[in-house]
Amino acid sequence: MVGKKMLVIDQSWCKGCGICVAFCPKQALELVEEKVCLKADNECVLCGQCELRCPDYAIWLEDLEE
Template sequence: MATTSEKELKLNVEWCKGCGICVEFCPRNVLELKSGKINIKNIEACIKCGQCELRCPDYAIYLGGKEDGR
């Protein structure tokens, strides 16, 4: 199992409905809505807290291991 430091932010843009909940809950301003869909605008600021994943009603954003291939 990957530790938090080994995980990376993953997007499934096709599943995103553009509600912006993840953007609002991100404490480091990593995310934005671009053309009505989620976009990572500042990955270097991401602390991998998981708030975006926890709040997304569409499972369009998550912290995944590099080995998961998605």
């Protein structure tokens, strides 16, 4: 298993295409005013599917410092 990770979003790079929202297996993301956000109920399982297909590098997983 990999170390602990966290989801990071940089809305200033998000163009609101909705790819991450559509292919998130947990439907954990949404667009608010054309920018990606993690929904309040935080269903994210840190799978990284969003990072894999974000054409704008606006969402990614980052290693948490131990």
